[in-house]
Each structure stands twice: as structure tokens, then as C-alpha cells.
Amino acid sequence: MNPVVINERFAVCGQIRPKDIADIARAGYAAIINNRPDGEVFLQPSAAAISAATQGAAMESVNIPIAGPDITEAKVRMLQKVLAESRGPVLAFCRSGSRSLILWAIGEVFDGRMRKKDLVPFGNARGFDLSRAVGWLTENGY
Known part of the structure; x- marks a missing residue:
């Protein structure tokens, strides 16, 4: 498990195991x-x-499963709610960290903190392909 820090409140990583929780x-x-x-x-x-x-x-655990084209605005907002209400930094994971970052990035565009055209370079700089986020936003009229 090697988290990629996105900002002071959010990081993503690949699959974790119960034995990793103490280190996290x-x-x-x-x-x-x-x-x-x-x-x-x-x-x-x-x-x-x-x-x-x-x-x-003594950590909070939230399950927001994403499979394939399963991204919805409701799931993006759920992730944002956890970030807003958490008493400290949040670590999101999936197989590689990509789906977790896609949800976060879509929320950043929703709320005007990022522009859709900046997502791919932002992801590339952190080792992730955010073209799926751009595609989702475009398909959904954003």
C-alpha cells in the first residue's frame, strides 16, 4: 500500500487488507x-x-463501491460528504486508486475547484488516467 496524496485531506491507493489498518x-x-x-x-x-x-x-469506514460504469452523482456526493465530515485525512482505495480519484475529480469539477480540461494532466502528474472522468462529465452534460 503506497498512498498517493492528492491534498492534505485526501489520498488514494490500491487494495488494502485488514492488517494494513493499524499502519494507515x-x-x-x-x-x-x-x-x-x-x-x-x-x-x-x-x-x-x-x-x-x-x-x-477508531477509524471511520465507508463503502462506496464502483464497478465499471457505476459512477453516479450520488456516489460522488457521498465521497464529498465523507471528506467534509471526517475529523482528519481520508484514504480511498479500489484496485489501483483510479476509481477513487475519478470520483474525487468529478466532484472537484462539480464544485468549480477544477476544470474538466485540467483533469487528464492532473491525473497524469500523479500516475493516473482521468480520461474516464472527463468522459463521464461530458456524457452527463458537464
Whole structure:
């Protein structure tokens, strides 16, 4: 697990395991967002297992699964709500961190903090392809 820090309140990473939670808490994260649907791959830890591990570390755990074209404005707003209400930094994960960053980036465009045309270069600078976010925004009239 190697989080990519997006800003002082948000970071993304690939799949985490329950045994990683103590290290994540020690790194200062107050909440985890799981953007990976259960059963996506064999032997992937379940959302319930991740959530149970966060309880022992006094962290919040939120499940906002995204599969394929599953992005909705409601899911973007759920991620934003967790960020706004968290008592500290939030770590979101999926298989690679890409879906987590896509949700965040769409929210940034919704709220006028980023322009759609800046998403791909922003993602590239952090090792992610945000063209899916641009496509989603375009298809949905943004």
C-alpha cells in the first residue's frame, strides 16, 4: 500500500487488507473509503472485514463501491460528504486508486475547484488516467 496524496485531506491507493489498518491509522488517516465492490477478484478482503478492522483503530469506514460504469452523482456526493465530515485525512482505495480519484475529480469539477480540461494532466502528474472522468462529465452534460 503506497498512498498517493492528492491534498492534505485526501489520498488514494490500491487494495488494502485488514492488517494494513493499524499502519494507515498511524499515518494519520481518520477514515477509509472503500470504492471496490465485494468479490471483484478472488481472495479480495470484503468490505465487512475492512470495516471491522477500522473499528479497532477508531477509524471511520465507508463503502462506496464502483464497478465499471457505476459512477453516479450520488456516489460522488457521498465521497464529498465523507471528506467534509471526517475529523482528519481520508484514504480511498479500489484496485489501483483510479476509481477513487475519478470520483474525487468529478466532484472537484462539480464544485468549480477544477476544470474538466485540467483533469487528464492532473491525473497524469500523479500516475493516473482521468480520461474516464472527463468522459463521464461530458456524457452527463458537464
